[in-house]
Amino acid sequence: MTRVGVVAWNTFREAVRDRVLYNLVFFALLMIAAAILVGQISIEIEQTVIVTLGLSAISVIGLLMAVFIGVGLVSKEMDKRTLYALLSKPVRRWEFLLGKFGGLLLTLTVNTAAMAAGLFAALWYVKHPLDRGDSAVLVAVYFILLKLALVVALALLFSCYTSPLLAILFTAGLYVAGLFVNEMRDLQSATMAPGMKAFLRWLSYLLPNFRNFDVMASAAHGRAIPGMLLAQNTAYAALYCAIVLAAAATIFSRRNLK
Amino acid sequence: MAGTAIEIENLTKDYPFGFLHLKKKRSLEGLTMTVEDGEVFGFLGPNGAGKSTTIKLLMSLIFPTAGTARILGKPISDIGMHRDIGYLPEQPYFYDYLTAAELLDYFARFFDLKATERRERVGRMLKKVGLETAGKIQLRKYSKGMLQRVGLAQAILHDPKVVILDEPMSGLDPLGRREVRDIILELKREGRTILFSTHILSDAEMLCDRVGVIVGGKLRGVGAPDEIVGVKAHGMEILFEYAGEGAQASGLLSQATRTGNRYRLQVEEEKLYATLEQLRGAGARILSVTQVKASLEEYFMHLVEADRAQAAAVEVHGK
DSSP, rough: OOOHHHHHHHHHHHHHHHHHGGGHHHHHHHHHHHHHHHHHHHHSSSHHHHHHHHHHHHHHEEEHHHHHHHHHHHHHHHHHHHHHHHHTTSOOOHHHHHHHHHHHHHHHHHHHHHHHHHHHHHHHSSSSSOOGGGGHHHHHHHHHHHHHHHHHHHHHHHHHTHHHHHHHHHHHHHOOOOOOHHHHHHOOOTTHHHHHHHHHHHHHHHHHOOGOOHHHHHHHTTOOOOHHHHHHHHHHHHHHHHHHHHHHHHHHHHHOOO | SSEEEEEEEEHHHHEEGGGGGGGGEEEEEEEEEEETOOOOEEEEOOSSSSSSHHHHHHHTTTTOEEEEETTTTEEOOOOOOOOOEEOOOOOOOOOTTBBOOOOHHHGGGGTTTHHHHHHHHHHHHHHHOOOOTTTSSGGOOOHHHHHHHHHHHHTTOOOOSSSEESSTTTTOOOOOOOOOHHHHHHHHHOOOEEEEEEEEEEHHHHHSEEEEEETTTTTEEOOOOHHHHTOOOOEEEEEOOOOOHHHHHHHHHSSSSEETTTEEEOOOGGHHHHHHHHHHHHTTTEEEEEEEEEHHHHHHHHHHHHHHHHHHHHHHHHO
């Protein structure tokens, strides 16, 4: 596991040196502007607007990073052939893959944590002191991070066997599909064949359910999020990531590096 | 020689291509050879001959279609064995956001070395490849030659028993080539086994105990450099200066190639002394006399043409 940590730390260092975290400046400016503006134009719903805007920005920025950097984690190393010297060391391919995943997850965690701090600062500006109900925002941020971990795992899986462009399309496609799995599961149509209904139902369980991680409405209105959902989402993301990463490692371990 | 460092048996590699990858191109065919402990082995061949394919197979970067290979008695699939192997990829490229010292420290961490030992080794390696003053510069500012040196440093960083170098001289200026040659000789003196690929005969002649020649994915011979290429003198080349226009030398001058007032003249070995006498008599100043050998390129061309002729014959026979 030490080798996984070494690769992960270097992946994080790459993100920092390549100025990936510069997006935080943009987010900070957005939050300051929103806090000032919302404070002036909205009455009583400042918290709802700030939280919705902040969580949406955290989610979108995180998703863009997860997909675009996630897809490049392996493909960039193969294209530039930086991987050759690394794999000539006593590093197994799955260790490299897991390290890359861990490194990007660390980057996303730092990024998300910094943005969450910005969001709380904006929230404090429009409504101080903060109360217990605001802890739901923290849970919502945590769920965004779980969602990003799943997206990174999927991006890694696709980039292990296809081109970066296709990997981006597949990851984005699966993310969008994953937002509608509940609808897919409950889809009832009189004209639909029973076989198709069963297939869609199974597919809805197979696809990653990203809707589970969306608690933005509860957080925006200061409603508490049940502890059971916290445990369920954590277990779901961990299990799904483990399965996807195992598949990615299996494919990557057999891949010829030309 | 104590034993065999690298054993390759019937190693074959096909690359799929075309739509759905249904067609296959054979890059390496039934390669069988050994590299003994402590020897410098040169893997010679023109571009696309299968040298890098073989090396990538040995490093488990690609996987064989058929055949096996062992390094230090262990199968190449055993990644733990990489503790004893150093590898320099062809035209190496490294993380350009790191400095050379950071890169070497990063790689050293995979060998469970303590921080003080890592620092000491990184400093020693940078000095060995002549980069001690450039260790703190980001690799994106390095020239091709400097990257090659960093590549060498990372290959020998962990004190490996076997060093595999893919075209270690490529992209280097004459001074850089000399330094790499010196490093290879030093590694040999330290008792390491070295396998390196090249298409430059002079490198192989200077460094190798044995060479293997590969063309078209097939091994064409293994042995000492002179022996394997079967170098025969094509004749002698005389380099001389001549300022006059004397009729005595006019016949020879017409056969010579002129550069300024210097001439190069190629003659058969048995006519060498008579020609030298004639030139001296005409007042020419002899600068050097060298043997003209068949170049490796010529040797390769001969093998490649033989391959093509064989392929054409097979095609005609097939029809």
